[in-house]
Amino acid sequence: MNENKNISIKDVAKHANVSTATVSHVINGTRFVSEETKRKVHQAMDDLNYRINSVARSLRSRKSHVIAFLAPILASETSNFFFMSVAAGIQSVLKQNNYHLVLSDSHEELEFEEDEIRMLSSQMIDGLIMAPASRECDYDQHFGDYPVVYIDRVPNNHQRDSVLVDNKTVSKEAVQMLIGKGHKRIAFLSGPHTLTTTEERYEGYIEALTEAGIAVDSQLIRIGEVTLSNGYQLTDVLLQHDPSAIFVTDNVMAMGVMSYLQEKSIRVPGRIAVVAFDEFQWTRITSPPLTVIEQPAFELGVKAAEVMLERIENANAPRQEHRLTAKLIVRQSS
Amino acid sequence: MNENKNISIKDVAKHANVSTATVSHVINGTRFVSEETKRKVHQAMDDLNYRINSVARSLRSRKSHVIAFLAPILASETSNFFFMSVAAGIQSVLKQNNYHLVLSDSHEELEFEEDEIRMLSSQMIDGLIMAPASRECDYDQHFGDYPVVYIDRVPNNHQRDSVLVDNKTVSKEAVQMLIGKGHKRIAFLSGPHTLTTTEERYEGYIEALTEAGIAVDSQLIRIGEVTLSNGYQLTDVLLQHDPSAIFVTDNVMAMGVMSYLQEKSIRVPGRIAVVAFDEFQWTRITSPPLTVIEQPAFELGVKAAEVMLERIENANAPRQEHRLTAKLIVRQSS
DNA sequence: GTGAAAGCGCTAACAA
């Protein structure tokens, strides 16, 4: 296929009349080499079309300069965009620091996730950034000897660095905004509380109500599988309890909500106001455009990568937990 | 962090009182080992919590069992979902065959792409599946000594396997459907023809018109940057030329179209019909729900992975070009 | 300023 068959550092050394050590040092800048020798080596590398074999390099140096990102990126069209933005953020700082990113999918399922961790652990990675699929799992027993940074969510009782969104604060803010507009019966629609994120959003909702002296009505709280059709059905159920607003903590469910309201010609926000999580392009073209909470996905990735690199530098630095602020974007649906 | 410091095959061998060769063969099933010995070896591996070092394994065996997928996965929230579905398809067959998938982002930019190819080529991959960002580039000079399968699009004059969507046929079908409903002035809105996909869709459009004896009106054809706002603006321009239908070959532009029509309260399909590319969940919740062309993204990935594995098996098999059929989903917008 | 050589953890040819 290509003439770059098996050109090794040895061939380059021979061609340039130097030792392999010198070639290696030229490549890595790890010790002084005279200009003249450098020139010869570069010449030889060009002539032979030499490409470093980073597998051999990793084996010897015990560093791969590869960071893995494990998240439910293939799971659904919504979660995948959030995590892809996170990935883009991670990538941007890794690239600057000469690290590489490997994306790995967890399917949001524990079993898949463990498989991937096993695989990654044997591939020699220098670090793992992950959005755990479960709070309950004891991940530590699966990890290899590399730093781990949790992103977006964390498992219970973990001892690692983490970079999270301040879900509670922004959820509270959103609900308070609704309360400020006179809403008293505010429904809460979300996926199961198996993730710390969902739980935190719930807490924000409860706190806003409580502080405003509004009684929490369990009829207005619905938890269910995160699908469009489930959002649709639960909206139907919720409407029987006469809410004047719905706070949906998931984007896909929000589509279900909107499709229900549209189909039944229920006026938004006249009859019912809607606030949803996540800013996607489609939230601007619903009728009316949606009020949403925009999560700093890219920045989450940037921060996580920064934390990772710091951790690699200094294994003993104190543990960090970062909370990034999300932004409420008020549009016509509320 | 973890007690699995440096357990090698050697430690296992010592612990089990066998040779490293035996351990290796137990792991890989590459030659007969007595049950008794196998048991001892497994025992030792468990005791020591041994994990294979696949870097060493790759170095020695010159196979990594890793396939890379290079595509514009981080570029935009739309393209990314298409390619993530492709990735899921690839993943599903690789997993069954004990291969691993590494996702790599091209940003839809040649420079990024070359960077990634360079990096991948030094990482010892067994194959590369890619959606080239450009038709013009001579990719072959960048590739290493592994098979390459093009997916979704191909560069000019390539000599590789490819797995593509039958864009022309389905586009033609869509336009014919519009013609069948009496439309004569059908607008065509797309991104630049730098990708084979866009070009093929254009050909389908032209062919449908021509065969129906409808003159092609260049005023009804608009090419532009693939963004929501550009879709919005070009719709405004197009409407000055009185089309009764719009065929948009890109999903993000379609959002722009819909947002314009909605904002100006233009009836769909009464005043203007809309057909767009790609089936996303949001296309079901626009008013009215969109008629779209659904690409077999997952199947594309499956096929590409299959072709790749065949190619790895047999480097000299004849070159394959596969065309998968896309599906027109007629909903209320047309 | 540069070279020789050991060895990372594994696989596989050869030997027994």
Next chain:
DNA sequence: TTGTTAGCGCTTTCAC
């Protein structure tokens, strides 16, 4: 049925 050992391509210590 199993063991011995060379060597994959690189980095890095030690020596000069």
